[in-house]
Amino acid sequence: MIFRPATRRAALAAWDVLCWLVAAVLATGARYDFAISEVQWTSVLTFVGVTAALQVVVGYASKMYRGRYRVGTFDEALGLALLAVCVALVSYVAFVVVLHTDLPRGVALLAPPIALMSMASGRWVYRLLRARGLGERQPATRNVVIYGAGDAGYQLLRLMLTDRASQYRIVGLIDDNPGKRNLRLMGVPVIGNKESLPEAAIAADADTVILAIASATGEFIGEVQDLVEGAGLEFLVLPPLNEMFGRKFRLGDVRKADIADVLGRRQVETDLGAIADYLAGRRVLITGAGGSIGSELARQVYKFGPAELVLLDRDESELHAVQLSIYGKGLLDTRDMVLADIRDADALRAVFEEHRPEIVFHAAALKHLPMLEQYPQEGWKTNVLGTLNVLSLAADHGVRRFVNISTDKAADPTSVLGQTKRLAEQLTAWMAERVEGSYMSVRFGNVLGSRGSMLHTFNAQIEAGGPVTVTHPEVTRYFMTIPEACELVIQAGAIGGPGEVLVLDMGTPVKILDVAKRLIARSGKEIDIVFTGLRPGEKMHEDLFGGSEQGVKTAHPLISHVSVPPIEPAALEAYRAEGAML
Known part of the structure; x- marks a missing residue:
């Protein structure tokens, strides 16, 4: 079931109020075996009412209950801890130092950490349930291996597990870092590295490999693509970082690799x-x-x-x-x-x-x-x-x-x-x-994909059934x-x-013939390549x-x-x- 944001935030506030009540009762039981006077019980309940009110008022003022944080994140945990400490200090000073009430000091000291742990635990359980994708999901149609167990891979994995419209079933992760050999992300294990990628993916019954390294070089993408497609699997990639600048990553960003990914994709450091x-x-x-x-x-x-x-x-x-x-x-x-x-x-x-x-x-x-x-x-x-x-x-x-x-x-x-x-x-x-x-x-x-560029010409020729025309088998060009x-x-x-x-x-000049061969291979067609000779004014190699x-x-x-x-x-x-x- 999916709740409206206002309902979900109200539920969080109610949960936190309940946590203060339970924490006070548990602290009383643990410290005094519930053996306190009626006057002290009145002070305990008053303490609960005040701390709960402070929690809601300060939490609302600090936007804790107005969507400031994603539920269950590390940022929210820090904000929640700061909020609980502030509420605890104010309550302790008011009840013990200033008013000298009959509130047992043990309750004032023990209740805040118990309440904080309870509040955080509830949020983590909620996040775990969402991560497991409770609710009606589309039936999975693809078994997927994600290449990359870093930040991008984790974000992709989380999206695939939480998006109810996702048709991906994640069967494993691939990563080249030896330190991640035994890693499991959200229950999904690392099953191999680049060298073992084809065998590991086939053994996991995968039919698709997604490269989740947004800063991968074109050379690296080409190598992985050859491995994956050579094993008869589908190969998908995340867009380069500059395409995702200024917006959130979406599951729909996953796409088929194209020649621009292989020839470009260098990470540009921008001031x-x-x-x-x-x-x-x-x-x-x-x-x-x-x-x-x-x-x-x-x-x-x-x-x-x-x-x-x-x-x-x-x-x-x-x-x-x-x-x-x-x-x-x-x-x-x-x-x-x-x-x-x-x-x-x-x-x-x-x-x-x-x-x-x-x-x-x-x-x-x-x-x-x-x-x-x-x-x-x-x-x-x-x-x-x-x-x-x-x-x-x-x-x-x-x-x-x-x-x-x-x-x-x-x-x-x-x-x-x-x-x-x-x-x-x-x-x-x-x-x-x-x-x-x-x-x-x-x-x-040369820039890839510009109007009238080599890529447009080659793709049109392939679509028409060929032949693909290349000026010379040794001609090279720079690409970006x-x-x-x-x-x-x-x-x-x-x-x-x-x-x-x-x-x-x-970067390194690229042979035009290699580009033509890769495009033809991706098309799955039998296309001839015809050499037409260099045109007037054209160089074999650009400088x-x-x-x-x-x-x-x-x-x-x-x-x-x-x-x-x-x-x-x-x-x-x-x-x-x-x-x-x-």
Whole structure:
């Protein structure tokens, strides 16, 4: 049976009153064998009435009976102990020291600890009964082994045992810590470690393994996934920590592992204080806010409470999508949703004059390498001249912090995309020398799941029955998930200096062929792989640093910085005239 919160809290208060009564009677019996005078019995009952009243009044005032704590938790035990001590001290001073009543001192000393133990015991029994899931439950349809007996594993186990809609039956835990070999959590034993995982899961009659390590690396997830699926079992994971930031973990968060879990999932250490200092209460403009990076930047910046968040894009449908994801509505009837093209300097000027942004994240760009090889002038207009428009207006309107989103293709560029983004970095460095504040660029490689990305292409090809096209069997790329990249971009904005290019640590390059093979294996289909050859301007292996660049570590372990030679706008046309690719 499930009680309303008010009923449950009233029941707790009534239980505590009963505990004081029982404690006083037990103390009297234990100390005096109930052989006290009628006057003393009157004092004992008066003592019970006063302590019970104090317990309820002080407990209500301290919110003990207003849902301050979850019942049966360690935090509640500490609060309950403090409350009982306060009630006991007040009662003892009143009855023994000040009023000199006939209350036996033994009762005043023994009753409080007995009452406290009784109150706590009742709560722990209640929690135990809930943990055992009393009440009608859905029939279990999956036998599950949880990999990870730490905090995340315990939370998942507790949710599965207490959620009456859960269809999971927990048959064991897996953990690599030798000290947990004999551990039992809520009655569920640790049955093995990574090496014995397939055999232990099969012996326990499990059909599903859930990895409950939210901070697991992509490499580790890939290894466990191969073990589990190689044994014919289903493999599920918890979301990474950055996906659960600022909210409670839910049973519905458990999901199938995808390629982004394997290639990404590095834990990003974020200095929340530094980020809040430069974002909270500020007017922030994000260009390209409808794109994959821009929209995720918008969602993350929004969490830090900017005074105004202005989202600019030339695609109205994408603006609708990002507004819906942040605000839960997509009416597009507010002035902070701006439909404009960064090529249009006059339209941009009106935006800057109206909103007066203090911080700009410049994510608007054309990014598809083969398309820009065919239409280099479009890349020039958007990535170079459009960036110059945004930089110039930011400088004219006193923007204090400007973060230009760049790409690893700007390091020793061999393509139109790389050249135009390199020029955008140089223009940012030039502007940084002429303004107060920090104007910088942030450079990183491929992001998983962005629109038109390799993953979307591979999945569409697999869905269509193949073949999957890969340019070259040895080609490699750096990968990072969109949330990881955006979190580091925001962090870089807090620590970057004027004119710097901050380079995000992308980990180890990944062979595209291996990604294609893993996706095909997950699909369960027989799909051919066809090699199409490198496209014009495309590198076999990308670099995060140019040949003449030397990365220097910053205060953040995943961010380095390099210097780029500035280029003034007047030199652009000469560069363009000399550039064979432009």
